[in-house]
Amino acid sequence: MTDWQQLYENHIEQVSQFFEKAMALSLVDGVIIFSGAPKRAFLDDTYYPFKANPFFKWWVPLLTQPHSAVVFQPGEKPQLIYFMPQDFWHVTPEAPTGYWVDSFNITVIDAVEVIKSVLPNNLEKFAFIGEETQLADKWGIGQTNPEKLVNYLSYHRAYKTAYEQQCLAQANQIAAKGHQAAITAFQQQQPELDIHLAFLSACGHQESHAPYNNIVALNEHGAILHYDHYQSTRPAQYLSLLVDAGACFSGYIADITRTTSAVQSGKFNQLIKQLDQAQQWIIQQIKTGLDYAALHDQMHQQIAVILTELEIVNTTADSCYEQQLTRTFFPHGLGHLIGIQTHDVGGWQQDEQGTQLNPHPDYPFLRLQRPIAENMAFTIEPGIYFIDLLLGQLSPVQQKMINWSVVNELKPYGGVRIEDTVIVKQQGVNNITRQAFAAIE
Structure with missing residues (x-):
């Protein structure tokens, strides 16, 4: 106890x-x-x-x-x-x-x-x-x-005390129950608003007490990174659900994303499985002293492999990465510090004096750019999306590398994001999100 x-x-x-x-x-x-x-x-x-x-x-x-x-x-x-x-x-x-x-x-x-x-x-x-x-x-x-x-x-504040780590773990256990309830509501073909309310109810939260606006996105809405509209009517068909939603415990925050397919087969379901495997692989690479930006870059290389294996692109994984195609499908950062704020402070801060790095030259949306150290808590949240705006900005050379028939097949599903919170230890990490789901299964 x-x-x-x-x-x-x-x-x-x-x-x-x-x-x-x-x-x-x-x-x-x-x-x-x-x-x-x-x-x-x-x-x-x-x-x-x-x-x-x-x-x-x-x-x-x-x-x-x-x-x-x-x-x-x-x-x-x-x-x-x-x-x-x-x-x-x-x-x-x-x-x-x-x-x-x-x-x-x-x-x-x-x-x-x-x-x-x-x-x-x-x-x-x-x-x-x-x-x-x-x-x-x-x-x-x-x-x-x-x-x-x-x-x-x-x-x-980036380095969490034992008390803070326990609070974060408790918040994840609360949020995991919410995600379970959201998936059940999706399987019952409820509209986004009802899925959102099912999540809050399972967490025992009022909407105003949630750490951030829940993202509850059916089908193509999963391609809108901060979608929080919550339609109250059912869509014509149920293809996918992306829920990025959290919970609070004693002021500390859980930030979890899960993506669910309506069927347990097909290319989108395979995309979820492969991104999940890649996310778990990248978590295994975490070690003290490694720069978080380098971890983010490794994730892009993994996504290049996924895009190639699922024939979303017509090129090799190396070429996909070198031609920067992964940035179209994975446009946001790998994660961020987390604690008493969802995006905890100090992600770009390099020392106690407040020296700040500029946005990363290759990945400007990356929120964490400092060496990984023991007792840091941060999220790992890779994603693959089919966003018309970004696809339309590809150069003619890049467009030729896209398998448009597969992209058009996957567009109605929106995208995939999988997010866990990890706490860095001397050897490896504690994935408190996976532990929370395991505890309630």
Whole structure:
């Protein structure tokens, strides 16, 4: 049984050490990490779904707690300012409980105006981390989102503590149940909207609590990389389902994609199987010290083999790769860092100082360009799609290498994407997504 309290206490100790070092770089004595404030729609009295500051969630597993803050000063127990308004219009937050509460001195407030009175007296040597920078000025805080501090923290967020790894694993177990429910709804020939709702129901999530807009794409919609339209009517035929959808656990995110064929035979079904095998092969190549961009390039070489073997292209695998045909069928990056954000920060950051690489010259959509290291968590999500826009941009030489009869046969299926989250260990990786599916089968 997981000892969540011990894991969390160790996590807080490590996060505290990161903050102490980052604060020394910015010459501040304390940090106030503000959770955020709800944002009201323009000329309206409704609010957008609240999303907590990720640095706040790094400290405390509160996703929907606005007007709250963590106050950290080295050598002192962190203070949590917990907003608990008296309200008959909305549900009042419950008093803080759980494995995490003993790590804080908790101050409960019932009005936003009270926050300043419960902060330390002299804030000139403090830093404010958050979006509501006007509060830093109002409260007399010396620095707002200091660059050196934020860069240092963003760099180290790529390396997950044991607590974070367990949270990511739990999120994947929740999302795996959602994917199972989505496939069942597809087999029952339900429309996209109902498949989407089946996923949320199985995860126990409201739509606003999902980590990102679910992608639920039937047939040719699978060729739209960020499709989130959810048609409410059934298509004329059911060929394929692509679901890219996740879940949250204590602020940590699962990001999983699965593609399903309506029949267990045919070229599209074979495409799914071969991409799945290639994805598992590329995961086996992961090792510390390897540059993620090099891994992405190896994936393109594997996709060239698939395109050749399935006769989607009329050339050799080497020629397919050298002529850059794979970029038409696999236009996005192999994956990204993941944690308290779906696309976790620091993917292009090369050091603690914040040095950023420019977009990759060959693969500009690649979100992760740094050497792979132990305890990194990232996704591996290759895809093969049949996108009219990109196919139409092929040069005359490239067009001659395309087997258009096969491409036209596969276009109605949209495309294939398969996505898992892995955590790098000293030897190999933990594929927490595959482990999650295995646990519920």
